[in-house]
Amino acid sequence: MPQSQTLQRSMALPMAIGVLVACLAAGSFVLPIRWIFLGSELLIAVLYACSLNLLMGYGGMLSFGHSAYYALGAYASGLLLVRLSWSMETAMIAGPIVATFGALIFGFFIIRGNRGEHSTFLMLTLAFSQLVFAVIYKWYAVTRGDDGITGIDAAGVLSDPRNYFLFALAVVVLCLWLLARIKASPFGITLQAIRDNPQRAEFIGIPIRRYQLAAFVIAGTFAGVAGTLYAFFSGTISPQLADWTASARPFLANTIGGVHSFWGPIFGVITLEVVDSQVGRFTEHSLIAVGLLAILVGVYLPRGIVGMGQDIGAWIRARTAGRTE
Template sequence: MKDCLKRNNYISGVWFGAALAILIALPLVISRSWLSITTEILILSVAACGLNLLIGYCGRVNFGPAGLYAVGAYATGLFLEKTNIPFGAAMLAGPVMAGIISFPIGWFCVRCTSHYFALLSLAFGQIIWAAIHSWYSFTGGDDGIAGIRAPDFLMSITSYYYFTLVIVIICLVLLWMISHSSLGKTLQAIRENQHRAEFIGINSKRYLLIAFIVQGFFLGVAGSLYCGFSHAIFPVYASFLKGNDILIPCILGGIYNFTGPIVGVTVYIILTKIISAYTMYWLLFLALIIIFVVLFLRGGIVGFISERLSAIEEKRGIRGDIEGRESY
């Protein structure tokens, strides 16, 4: 058992090192447009992995993730536009503000069952969108705010890509540690059977609220990064459609695997860019692909691959046992 765990950790480490090496070298081999797309993938990966802490580990669906994503973006953008605080402090203010806003929203949501949890989260997301869209004197209303300043050393796409890469790696490591900690195990226990978890003394509402705040913080990180990337903030960041851009990749990649949302984001954005370049009906084709994954790849892309690999390893193990018995 220990040897198996060591082997799995070794393989995971090799894959992580290879992926990191590729990401570091990527600006040397791809065009600026594809580097921009890769930066978007990195930013959305943080949002999707943060949201998946709630969906995959708690079994609760948040239909309003874009609201907290927009809180992070607007907090950073407004601090940079209306104050003279340093860029780093403004970037930190985004996720902190998103985490603070997540507390009252989560407090109400965790007191509902799973279905009403989802509906209430959607309602709060729309409230945030309405506030941003209507508050012209502060948020700029539907015009948004453009021309948000950033430090000179982050003005080039290459420098901002490396800046984003560092932040994303830190966030993903933190999320991995959380998901594999006692908190993550407790959340999984609540997901499997909330009543049994409460019977053994787990305060499910408290842990669900913690998970909601944590996912809000990382949604805010993604929003802040995108604000610095686009140098603008708009109400569409809080829209239901933007929420789909965060939620759908989790389903595509697989919600029961840590790397699922990352793979889902990569596939989702690349498919969106490629299909939209050839047809105006790209949303239809994208929807058909998503339907196929939901119907035939129940565990998502990563879940399907993991099942196939497990089946192959199991067959090899059985074959090895048979050969060993025959030789004996």
């Protein structure tokens, strides 16, 4: 392939992303307010799912307890704002920091307790997330239990939903860029090597547990950012943020979109939203449709929607090349 064509292809994706971000930013000034709320919710869900993708897709660590760090970020920022009257800016910074420490502490025990089996890791992550859920639910004096925390209002410029959408867009784009750099770095490549063959990686001297713990903490940090964004977007948080059902959503988004692709969770989140909204127009049992979709993807599309798109693209290129020869 000529060098000019290679350069054009390498520049096409960043340019497309830049155009998309610019269109979203411009649309915030003209779209109806309900679309602005939906856009903010989707942006937060995308960041939440992409943070889990670092563990699942690149680290090969199936986590069903990622909601713990999402909830830690949300509750830390919410409690500091409402209970201790911290400023919004300080509370927003503190939320991801608390989630990072939570991921470090929990990850230390989860990584040490894992014996290389996906089922063990899955159950350990689930157990620690339920621990967070139980503390939030039972510690009524601080967290108000099932009543939740209310009054987590964005102040100043961010009190306008359109401005908050722009803020969330900027934060999510920055976080996705950082995640992309991490996954493309030597750290990310080493993480994939551990995922593909942990025995060989350990044999050549790679400290597997350190890399896995680092990935766990990084993923927890970005989940904490998503949780903090959600707290100030929603204004109300409840213990359900830490429940195992809250971990199922990003897990399904990765599975449906394509767990081994950076773009997989993004397409997965959008697909889940479309299925929920469209099926929800006719029935209250939209979760059945989501479950059936996950089963169909798992059986017939093991690489997810992105993998299917890549296969179709490869087939089209092959057909086009055959005609030009």
